[in-house]
Amino acid sequence: MTCLTICCVVAVFFYVVFHVTLHENHGSDAFHSNFVSLQPIIHQNNKLMPTMGAKIPKAPIKPSKASKLRVETSNENIHIKRLPKLHPGFVRTESLPTEGSSMIVKTPGETPIDTCNIGGASQTNTSSVNGTCIRIHYYNPPLWITSKALEHCTYRCYFTSGSNYQSAPAVIFQTSNIVKSPPKKSPGQIWIFHSLEAPGNSKTDFKHWKRLFNWTYTYRRDSDIIEPFAKLHFREIELDIDNYMNSIPLLWQNKSRDAAWFVSRCQVQSNRGIFAKMLSKLVHVDIFGKCGNLKCPSTEWRDCNIMLNKLYKYYLSFENALCVDYVTEKVFNQFVDMSYVLPVIRGRTNLSMYLPPGSYINTNDFKSSSDLASFMTSLVANRTAVDQYFSWWRTFYFTRSGTSGICEICRRLHRARDYRRLYDDVESWYKGSEIDHNMMCKHPRDIK
Numbered sequence: 001m002t003c004l005t006i007c008c009v010v011a012v013f014f015y016v017v018f019h020v021t022l023h024e025n026h027g028s029d030a031f032h033s034n035f036v037s038l039q040p041i042i043h044q045n046n047k048l049m050p051t052m053g054a055k056i057p058k059a060p061i062k063p064s065k066a067s068k069l070r071v072e073t074s075n076e077n078i079h080i081k082r083l084p085k086l087h088p089g090f091v092r093t094e095s096l097p098t099e100g101s102s103m104i105v106k107t108p109g110e111t112p113i114d115t116c117n118i119g120g121a122s123q124t125n126t127s128s129v130n131g132t133c134i135r136i137h138y139y140n141p142p143l144w145i146t147s148k149a150l151e152h153c154t155y156r157c158y159f160t161s162g163s164n165y166q167s168a169p170a171v172i173f174q175t176s177n178i179v180k181s182p183p184k185k186s187p188g189q190i191w192i193f194h195s196l197e198a199p200g201n202s203k204t205d206f207k208h209w210k211r212l213f214n215w216t217y218t219y220r221r222d223s224d225i226i227e228p229f230a231k232l233h234f235r236e237i238e239l240d241i242d243n244y245m246n247s248i249p250l251l252w253q254n255k256s257r258d259a260a261w262f263v264s265r266c267q268v269q270s271n272r273g274i275f276a277k278m279l280s281k282l283v284h285v286d287i288f289g290k291c292g293n294l295k296c297p298s299t300e301w302r303d304c305n306i307m308l309n310k311l312y313k314y315y316l317s318f319e320n321a322l323c324v325d326y327v328t329e330k331v332f333n334q335f336v337d338m339s340y341v342l343p344v345i346r347g348r349t350n351l352s353m354y355l356p357p358g359s360y361i362n363t364n365d366f367k368s369s370s371d372l373a374s375f376m377t378s379l380v381a382n383r384t385a386v387d388q389y390f391s392w393w394r395t396f397y398f399t400r401s402g403t404s405g406i407c408e409i410c411r412r413l414h415r416a417r418d419y420r421r422l423y424d425d426v427e428s429w430y431k432g433s434e435i436d437h438n439m440m441c442k443h444p445r446d447i448k
Contacts, residue, residue, distance in 0.1 A: 137168035153407035200269035200321030200441035206427035227405035230332035272318035282373035356392035
């Protein structure tokens with residue numbers, strides 16, 4: 001065989017291999033760009049569990065008319081898109097890389113990677129990934145915000161407070177005691193809107209705060225930084241507590257009192273006092289706090305919780321406002337502590353997004369307070385149904401959120417260019433708009 005023939009054969013061989021490979025790769029890319037591959041299944045505790053690796057295309061979002069977002073640069077504000085409405089998928093574009101000056105400010109004299117030496121104080125971050133130490137200024141901090149909130153964050157930041165905010169890269173404003181007229185904003189600053197209270201009971205006017213806030217830090221799922229009061233986790237290994245669980249229905253049925261309600265604010269948007277009064281006509285309700293004749297100081301909550309577990313079948317958790325995503329710590333406390341008291345919850349949010357299915361009684365599932373009372377009364381004789389309400393203990397557990405939101409703020413500040421935005425009208429975002437028919441809080445309809 002001549003050299004020319006050999007060269008031709010080799011050339012044809014590589015030509016075929018090249019095109020077959022190219023065709024396969026092209027087909028693979030085309031498949032992944034247009035279809036969702038099936039999620040692989042793994043076995044866990046004799047159950048089939050989907051793994052989390054599959055890529056799912058983002059659902060299209062219809063823009064809301066309220067609260068426009070803008071990119072903020074050093075020279076101009078460019079309108080980009082409107083803030084999307086809440087929707088089941090939580091899909092939202094957050095990364096907005098732009099050209100311009102960086103929001104990250106390095107402290108004079110770079111400090112070691114694990115310590116923030118500011119004013120003689122040392123902040124240790126054992127898993128820090130960035131040596132830059134960024135200042136977060138809290139304009140009107142609540143009592144629970146301290147420098148310790150940043151101790152276990154991956155990225156390095158430190159807190160300041162008071163009136164000297166002008167040079168800080170980021171400034172947080174707590175909305176419950178915010179001033180009516182905003183201070184002057186320094187160029188390039190990131191202002192953060194912080195609220196864990198429902199807008200239904202807020203009398204604060206934010207009309208003068210337009211085009212000032214860059215990020216929102218609230219309990220709502222469409223916030224830039226989300227801070228729920230607690231988080232639900234799936235157990236990697238199911239608890240073997242059958243013997244203990246078998247005793248729960250009997251312990252629950254033998255309790256001597258029906259329902260307990262701990263409440264300190266009486267006149268609120270949800271009219272929960274009226275609803276509780278209607279319910280108490282058929283189910284005995286003991287009211288603790290300023291709105292009742294029984295006392296349980298917040299400083300003695302642990303003792304009160306022991307008493308609640310021992311005596312009461314039901315724990316009433318009636319929110320002070322009927323607002324989107326508003327689920328307070330009074331709901332989560334019973335789940336975090338794994339109390340064998342059955343929560344009866346009244347609110348406006350989709351509870352299935354926060355709590356295990358079948359672990360609570362939702363007042364919205366009943367046409368009236370009398371129907372709810374009848375169900376609560378009938379449940380006492382149904383041991384099987386009671387057992388189902390506490391079966392979530394085997395597969396789920398809760399943890400309090402702590403300061404995860406503060407750490408997320410710190411992380412974003414280290415990548416500030418990826419999160420550059422400006423709320424055109426933060427009041428419309430926070431409270432909603434009657435014009436757009438998307439008010440965040442609604443008046444009760446179950447008072448009859």
